[in-house]
Amino acid sequence: MLLRRISPLLSGLQIPNRLAARMPGSCPQACVAWASSCLYSKDTSSSGSGANSRNSTSCQRWAYTTTGALLGLGSILLYRSREQKLAEDNQESASGSHMVPPSSSDLKSSVPRSYPVYTLKEVQHHRTLADGIWVTLGKDVFDITEFVDLHPGGNRILLAAGGSLEPFWAMYGVHNQKHVIEILSAYKIGELSPEEQAAGPADLSDPYAQDPPRHPALKVNSMKPFNAEPPAEMLTEAYITPNAFFFKRNHLPVPRLDPASYRLEVGGRMGSPSLFLSLEELKTHFPRHEVMATLQCAGNRRSEMNAVKPVKGLDWGIAAIGNAKWAGAQLRDVLVAAGYKEGEAGALHVQFEGLDRDLAGTGYGASIPYHIAMSSDHDVLLVYEMNGEELPLDHGFPLRVIVPGVVGARNVKWLGRILVSTEESQSHWQQNDYKGFSPSVDWDTVDFSVSPAIQELPVQSAITDPQPGTLVAGEDGKITVKGYAWSGGGREVVRVDVSLDGGSTWHVANLTGEKQTPGRAWAWKLWTLTTPLPAERTELEILCKAVDSSYNVQPDTVAPIWNLRGVLSNAWHRVCVSVMKD
Template identity: 65%
Template structure:
């Protein structure tokens, strides 16, 4: 902490000098000890990114400032510089003076709401490294607007420690007149029932008790997973570009996509890699949004087959000799222009049985804005992160996507791996997801009346890779004894859907069981576990599958329910 105080005071010394150079290695060492992440799923993994270039890896970094500031509050606050010392150092700066400090050599200055801050020494502590230099010499607000965590009171308090003066009134007025608007201001309205995990970017899940009311999840309550602001796309000027290896290229308007290719419809479940992360947090804190059990939903998707579009672009059957992956780039982007991206294996993309769609409809209507309007990729059986929304570009390639979300996120690791030892290059990107099930009714902590004499348990089950769920076992006594639930693949008032072809069971199964209340029990520990047609089964506990990103959480789901005695009998 003495070191932090020393660094902080050196910041006040003005232009770079020998003393500041000498302090830099120590500051970097201090930064290693303070390294931590924020509350965003993307920003927490970004600090250990090993992407091929800083610009390609940039998309997850913009939340990092607030993350480190929040972590260091209780350390740094104790070493605040005396108020009199700070006041004597303050002065008025012009924007030209601020702009002149855009590097570690010249010092890194930024402005925020008319104040000027010298954050040179903070750069070493930033989880995204020197990417914070993108804001150097200018206003922080356009960068901070992407993640609301920055504007919390404790973050602002620590930023104040780096204040060196005020921006000249004339320059502040000019800055305000050209200030970027909130990039999230044009986001669509959302259903009030959604349980919000993050406002900016918007991430939310439906209440579990209504999730399984419908086999097809209504679009309004389908879980929302956004990494960046929702882009505004004009359907008339929209163009989808297909490119990559020599020998193929194609540009399609929305109308051409709809009219040149047969329309196909697939019922498919999408699940976030972080679904049920909250259960891993109970074992040991992980980094990412605290998803419950409802970051999963089921819908009907309609559009052109990706296979058909690739063939039209000139990528015939021999493409497999030269390519291994199909990359996707979205139209959602951060303030630097970096877009969301991901890729899938070529064999999934071109397979007739893969059912990969360039979807423009969801549940019989145009895609909602939150779900990729006007076109998104739907990759059945594959983790939600590869189902890129607001699709702008398709690239046939010998390589995986270089996107941060493909290379440095959405990967699973051993419980022994921590943020100091993780090597993202050592693990494959998640594609197919493992067998999964969860209880939606009754909710954990609720009670049932003894007089009812029975309890009804409901939930969902799904497996990745087109593997069909064939059984769900339910226990009322913590796993000592089991009963088999009834499965259904449609709403109760509809005829069951025909069994899918082998390897193409893309949609979940809803399940239900009504069982007698045990005579002597005062509390039930209800447990569910699913089995697919490859006889994959869920692990019984979370601890052996815990990982630092909290992904692939699929242990037996457990809820505890009290049995309420009939008051008339007391």
């Protein structure tokens, strides 16, 4: 891997002053070598202790961010060749009207740096790897040729080649973070001419401008794309989660689709023509089915893994989960109408393609096994209603797929195309995301091809009331604890155990929820425990753990299930509170 080749070079690297100034501490040279050993060795899974642990944490504040560690080290490595290129450019432009930048030795002075001046036309000539990849951001010009291979989004960055980064950076809010701006600044080679600067930035539309309004009570984890969860205590106020408070998990801008012109494409059998269905045809030509099902994001409770060691992903709390009544046509009926049958030769997977797209035209995609799609016992629906209402924009209007018992990532929204195939979806989100790994795997050793894509989720439970850190006052000497519990694959939650003393003693909670068919228990159970407060205790460590119908039980701690993407977080949930004394 590239990082494996880069790491041995770091120890002998002399860092230019302008990059060294951005590093923490008084010894940036040592920090780079330190970061290399912290982040890219096979020992990153060990937590360390004492001074070593503190040193590692200090180093990682600089280097271990979602993309900064990877890209920052690459930026430093490539700096020298870039400075050499600057010197060559300066010699070429010395006879012209361009400003001549100082030599590399001048970087040590406090005198502000001057750069060559370029026109947009000159930038546009640099659109290929052979000519160099130049881009602009604001008034600045950057040569990112050497950065293309390090870009975490792959070669999509080439879409901006010879032009502005603005419309592409607008797609993901992470680009506005300080460490990303600093990484880019190391690639600066010049500035736009004053005339073109005066003209101001191009009139570029925000790809998220058409996103729908959201309830202000939601806890926002990212704005672009929009991802948010409700206050945890609201989850157990009702068995069905109201649409406005159902967690929002978007990967791209919300598309605005015209229901009158909308058509769902279903790939035809054995090369036959595709079947195209309007929303009205889906509603009138196929029986309407309802299913009560819980959806959970793969990253639910990721914040607890982040507390053990930083992971890549949104910092979800315990509320990236919700329960709803979904209505629509059975996927099985639609596939039969397209000519498919159970046991179809060569039919191993059903791929779903969404109509939410990035500026490169790439849409969200995922797939599920064919036998699940065709089984009448799995209740897979093409949904156009949620809780008795038209499907909301954030939840996939006009049509989405609901695969009960399966991770939310496979429940594709704004569904545009269905394809039966011998292979899984080749989408990034099926092949290179939403997979689980050993705690020993880091970003230098990860191989996404060796792990299966997450489908069914493990047994889960969490405490929604009381909230962590609150002061509780028992009524009549008693305390009430509330929460939710759910398991994937249609396995029913049969018991929830609750402890008020850190696991020394346990109580069985009361479960509430609709009666469900064995093997098709798609919806969660809400649970409540009212019990006497432990005598003489001023602090309580409340724990919960659920057991499903296969007697699967949650693991007791997070560390043994930690993984670099922070998915499948289902350890015992822990809430510490103080007790109000009379």
